[in-house]
Amino acid sequence: MNYSFWEKYFIESPADVTIIGSGIVGLSTAISIKESRPDISVKIIERGAMPYGASTKNAGFSCFGSVSELLDDIKNMGEEACMDVVRMRWRGLQKLKKRVGEQSLEYDHCGGSELFRSKDILLKESCLDGLEKCNRLIKTHLGLDDCYSLKKNNTLKGFDEVSILNQYEGTINPVSMMNELIRKAINIGVIIMNGIHITEIDQVKKVLNAYNNIKINYENLIVCTNGFAARLIPDLPVMPARNQVLMTSHLKNLHLSSGYHLDKGYIYFRQYNGRILLGGGRNMDEKTETTDEFGNTELIQHYLKDILETIYPGASGQIEHWWSGILGVGNSKYPIVQWLDDHLLVGVRLGGMGVAIGSHLGEKLANEMLTNMDKNNRS
Ligand SMILES: Cc1cc2nc3c(=O)[nH]c(=O)nc-3n(C[C@H](O)[C@H](O)[C@H](O)COP(=O)(O)OP(=O)(O)OC[C@H]3O[C@@H](n4cnc5c(N)ncnc54)[C@H](O)[C@@H]3O)c2cc1C
Known part of the structure; x- marks a missing residue:
């Protein structure tokens, strides 16, 4: 230089x-x-x-926690600490919307849904048991009514009919x-x-x-x-944690009604201009993904492609772009x-x-x- x-x-x-x-x-x-x-x-x-x-x-979810994430965090950090962090997320989102404006964020108030696969049966049951508790906590700490509700999933055939909607979440363009x-x-x-x-x-x-x-x-x-x-x-x-992401090309008749999470938030997907964005899965290969080097691996790509096929059969042949990003994580x-x-x-x-x-x-x-x-x- x-x-x-x-x-x-x-x-x-x-x-x-x-x-x-x-x-x-x-x-x-x-x-x-x-x-x-x-x-x-x-x-x-x-x-x-x-x-x-x-x-x-990132994936552009404007989110503050699904039921399975909240229950998991309560187990690991305790209720008070978990809700402290949820409150920070909520305040941050309000500040961001005020500062940048919903239009500039391309904010879509579509909600966030938690889905369950057939192998997530135990997780589903614990979420159903904990749903009302989470609603009470969100009401107490954020003042929001009926944050989580059961929603019948009749569009995504590879997933359980029961899903849980967080009505206060949405998506943005990062x-x-x-x-x-x-x-x-x-x-x-x-x-x-x-x-x-x-x-x-x-x-x-x-x-x-x-x-x-x-x-x-x-x-x-x-x-x-x-x-x-x-x-x-x-x-x-603080440790680096890589997340791999894919975006498909435009898919016919794609109608995802919200942002989606599964597996305690390790997997996330959403629609963007007729395409599917899908990412995550670092828990499948935690050792390799504990890195601050960008990159994609066959193992995670294969895992994400399988999930993509469940969401929209045939879409794994229409992946247009792969990338990765680095999170900062730790024991809290x-x-x-x-x-x-x-x-x-x-x-x-x-x-x-x-x-x-x-x-x-x-x-x-x-x-x-x-x-x-x-x-x-x-x-
Ligand atoms: C794939 C992926 C999906 C995600 N999805 C979501 C989501 O949907 N919703 C959500 O809320 N969060 C999501 N996150 C998390 C969120 O994006 C991050 O928590 C957040 O962006 C972190 O912001 P930051 O400013 O702390 O760090 P970063 O955005 O990582 O910024 C750090 C900056 O420091 C610079 N830098 C680093 N080292 C140096 C150096 N030595 N010298 C000079 N500059 C340096 C980097 O270039 C970078 O610009 C996701 C993250 C990833 C990776």
Whole structure:
């Protein structure tokens, strides 16, 4: 790379707040900082020509949890913690809709349905047993009535007749969402620097080392690199988890009435402009899929193709595109918000519902950072 003096000076000089990663969290954090303090300079460093993480590669479900996910999370984390996270997702979704607007999100309020295969009989029974409990919890914590209801599935023949509808979910176009966030951020003065890949954070010198011998000084740093965070900060309890996705070409007479989840959310599919988007299944090969390398594997592709045939016989011959994205996961579904030193804050581990939680987390990171900067200025 042949940077001029002017370019190098511009790239390397510090802003008041530097953010690594222009996914939904990095952008939301930057926007929240600028909205409350327009005088503070904010710079986002992004390795890709455009955001190159999960935020532009996801499935576009605007969701906060199916019955099987909630019951599973209650078992693993306890009721209070589970509902804390559900509340964050719900708040995040409201913030996102307000900030970006339903039209710019291409929001479709189609609901989210949980389906069951014949081998999911026990899961189905536990969901039916737990449905009313989940409705009570959602009413108590989100104030929403009758969130989950039984719905007869008579279109998707390969699945049980019983499905469970979450009437408050929908779908979006993730790239439309991100484009609008980028536009908003730039409009209020956030500087976004693309094509700069940070290789090391030097906390002592407060310098970010990047490829091409770039050294960016920082005053205050927020790391929003989610599933890639361990590359820069190896000790964080966040692991990458790859998700593989397919999109078919246009299919005749396709009428999927909502977004769909099965197998506790490990599998998801939806309709987009007459095509089927289907993804997930990392639990089939957890070891291989614990990676931050993009890619597709025969095992998962085969598994997803089988499910695709169940949804729409013949569709596995009409797959137009495969891709993958990287989640940040861990032993808890709480996102990590952690100070590593007085000038370095981390906001990662968004899990599988980061579209929902991202705007809420951005606001939290912004508040944390502004409070800390005020404290440092006073002392
Ligand atoms: C296939 C898939 C489907 C999903 N479906 C859904 C869904 O339907 N609904 C939902 O709510 N959530 C979904 N998610 C989860 C959601 O997309 C993520 O939780 C969310 O996008 C995370 O946002 P983020 O900003 O934290 O991370 P990311 O979007 O991953 O952003 C991190 C950014 O940091 C940049 N970066 C990383 N390392 C460096 C570095 N060293 N230097 C410079 N830049 C760097 C990356 O290029 C990237 O742009 C899905 C995820 C995947 C992978």
